[in-house]
Amino acid sequence: MGKENSKGAEIDGCANTASAVDTYDVSGFPTLKFFPKSNKAGEEYGGGRDLDDFVAFINEKSGTSRDGKGQLTSQAGRVESLDVLVKEFVAASDEEKKSVFTRIEEEVEKLQGSASSYGKIYLKAAKNSLVKGSDYAKNEIQRLQRILDKSVSPAKADEFTLKKNILSAYA
Incomplete structure (x- = not known):
C-alpha cells in the first residue's frame, strides 16, 4: 500500500x-x-x-x-493504453517512431491521477529511446537494477522500480 x-x-x-x-x-x-x-x-x-x-x-x-x-510488483506503474503504443513504437521504423511518439504524447495528456505521472515516465523513455537508440531501455533497466541492489530508501526503491517496470515495455 x-x-x-x-x-x-x-x-x-x-x-x-x-x-x-x-x-x-x-x-x-x-x-x-x-x-x-x-x-x-x-x-x-x-x-x-x-x-x-x-x-x-x-x-x-x-x-x-x-x-x-x-x-511494488512488476505491474506497478504500467498503463495498458500506453503499453499498446509502446509495442508499436518499438516495432516501428525510425521514421515511424516519431509518429507513434506523438500518439504517446496525446495518450499521456488524457491520463489522470497516478497514471498521469506514470505517463510522464513513458514519455521520457520514448524520448530517450529516440535520442539514444533501441538499447536505451535495456541499459537503463540494468543501471536501475544495480542501484536497487544497493541500500536505497523505500521511496527511492519505489521510484526506481516504477521506472524499471515501465522501461520493460520498451525492452
Whole structure:
C-alpha cells in the first residue's frame, strides 16, 4: 500500500468501542473494513484471511500494485493504453517512431491521477529511446537494477522500480 493513498487503523474490540461497533455494524471479531473516501460506512472485507488475499483486495480497492512485503510488483506503474503504443513504437521504423511518439504524447495528456505521472515516465523513455537508440531501455533497466541492489530508501526503491517496470515495455 502506498502511504499516500491508504491508511490502516485498528480498533481494540475489548476496549470502549461500543460506539465504533454500532457505527460500523461490527458483529464479530476480527472484522475488516475498507473505507474509500466516498463511503463513510465502509465496505466489509469478506475474502480469505491470508496475506495474499488481503493484499489483492487492498490493491484492487486502492489502485495499488504491491506484494505481501509492501514492495511494488512488476505491474506497478504500467498503463495498458500506453503499453499498446509502446509495442508499436518499438516495432516501428525510425521514421515511424516519431509518429507513434506523438500518439504517446496525446495518450499521456488524457491520463489522470497516478497514471498521469506514470505517463510522464513513458514519455521520457520514448524520448530517450529516440535520442539514444533501441538499447536505451535495456541499459537503463540494468543501471536501475544495480542501484536497487544497493541500500536505497523505500521511496527511492519505489521510484526506481516504477521506472524499471515501465522501461520493460520498451525492452
